[in-house]
Amino acid sequence: GPVGDELALLEKALGLQSGNKYGAQGERQVPVLQTNNGPGLTGLITIASYLVKQAKKEQLLGSSAEEKAVVHQWLEYRVTQVDRQSSREDTRTVLKHLNAHLEDKVYFAGNSFTLADILMYYGLHHVMVDLTVQEKEIYLNVSRWFNHIQHYPGVRQHLTNVVFIKNRLYTNAH
Amino acid sequence: MRLRVATGSPAALKVVAAARSAAAPVQLCWAEPGEPPPSPLCPPWAPALQLESGAVLFSPNAICQYFFLRRGQQPTDLTAQWLEWEATELQPAALAALYARLVHGRTGAEAAAALGGALGHIERSLAGRGTAYLAGDAESVADVVVWGTLFPVLRDEAVPVAELLQSWFRSMTRSEACRSAADTVLLPQRLQEFTACLQKLPPPRPLPGTAAGC
Numbered sequence: 447g448p449v450g451d452e453l454a455l456l457e458k459a460l461g462l463q464s465g466n467k468y469g470a471q472g473e474r475q476v477p478v479l480q481t482n483n484g485p486g487l488t489g490l491i492t493i494a495s496y497l498v499k500q501a502k503k504e505q506l507l508g509s510s511a512e513e514k515a516v517v518h519q520w521l522e523y524r525v526t527q528v529d530r531q532s533s534r535e536d537t538r539t540v541l542k543h544l545n546a547h548l549e550d551k552v553y554f555a556g557n558s559f560t561l562a563d564i565l566m567y568y569g570l571h572h573v574m575v576d577l578t579v580q581e582k583e584i585y586l587n588v589s590r591w592f593n594h595i596q597h598y599p600g601v602r603q604h605l606t607n608v609v610f611i612k613n614r615l616y617t618n619a620h
Numbered sequence: 621m622r623l624r625v626a627t628g629s630p631a632a633l634k635v636v637a638a639a640r641s642a643a644a645p646v647q648l649c650w651a652e653p654g655e656p657p658p659s660p661l662c663p664p665w666a667p668a669l670q671l672e673s674g675a676v677l678f679s680p681n682a683i684c685q686y687f688f689l690r691r692g693q694q695p696t697d698l699t700a701q702w703l704e705w706e707a708t709e710l711q712p713a714a715l716a717a718l719y720a721r722l723v724h725g726r727t728g729a730e731a732a733a734a735l736g737g738a739l740g741h742i743e744r745s746l747a748g749r750g751t752a753y754l755a756g757d758a759e760s761v762a763d764v765v766v767w768g769t770l771f772p773v774l775r776d777e778a779v780p781v782a783e784l785l786q787s788w789f790r791s792m793t794r795s796e797a798c799r800s801a802a803d804t805v806l807l808p809q810r811l812q813e814f815t816a817c818l819q820k821l822p823p824p825r826p827l828p829g830t831a832a833g834c
Binding site for chain 1: 661671673677678682683685689690695700701703704705708
């Protein structure tokens with residue numbers, strides 16, 4: 447299913463040997479990872495954070511207490527807001543929020559690339575693919591960030607490259 | 621750091637309880653009605669934590685997590701799982717239960733039916749792990765976050781609650797941090813404001829199968 451695909455993309459982006467099998471439960475198709483010991487792990491944020499620790503890339507979860515909390519906040523935003531948009535209106539609200547947040551930032555947590563960027567990129571990919579040229583300009587900060595992340599080594603993989611008009615993205619930059 | 625809570629915000633209880641539980645030195649400010657939030661990303665009723673760096677946290681769970689992190693308590697797989705479950709499953713169910721109780725005037729037991737699957741999930745989890753707290757033998761951010769969302773619904777004695785959940789809930793409610801947070805946030809006149817705040821929210825969307833736990 448789509449959540450399993452996303453976690454397989456993440457495993458590869460993290461340089462992990464794949465091999466985990468993901469189940470899904472409930473109407474929302476919440477991912478479940480069966481681990482060798484214990485009852486397994488449930489939820490996208492939970493499993494993704496576990497994989498980051500497996501890959502020994504803890505810095506992707508944030509370095510300081512503040513950065514860790516900020517990463518947590520955007521991971522939560524991903525599963526509660528981005529994944530729940532049920533109308534075009536919801537999608538616009540999400541893009542407006544993200545555009546405001548990214549106005550003065552390179553990455554979601556400021557200057558560091560984190561798991562929040564990776565999962566937000568995967569979660570928004572289907573939205574960005576469908577944006578018109580005009581919409582990409584309205585959400586200019588989101589577009590700039592998205593273009594940056596899709597070129598980040600190892601993240602995009604087989605996903606479609608979303609085309610942006612580069613001089614538009616960068617002439618308005620601060 | 622300044623913790624701004626809007627009067628009547630359903631999430632105020634857990635952030636105040638987390639600040640007290642993790643002994644975070646916060647300056648608690650009640651937002652005046654109509655006062656604009658400190659960041660355009662904050663919904664007007666959501667708590668906001670303004671950090672010394674200038675950053676603003678607007679997710680109640682991230683705020684709670686921050687208080688425990690700055691005291692050196694790192695998230696574990698289990699605390700992460702509880703926080704994610706709380707944000708995606710319990711919160712919508714608890715909001716629907718409160719809405720039924722306070723806006724539609726249903727009985728506490730009727731309202732709590734909306735929570736049924738979520739309560740069962742907590743009970744099974746406590747039984748399966750055999751620990752006194754949600755993520756182990758000591759209190760963690762997971763307990764405070766889940767307690768804060770359940771308290772307004774489960775404080776009604778008429779709500780039927782299974783044994784382990786009841787004993788966990790009572791011990792949390794008796795803890796100094798949670799008791800003082802409940803006294804601060806749910807004063808009688810504040811409960812009215814809580815109702816008024818819920819009335820202004822759109823009615824919870826029916827969420828198919830979300831209350832059914834894991």
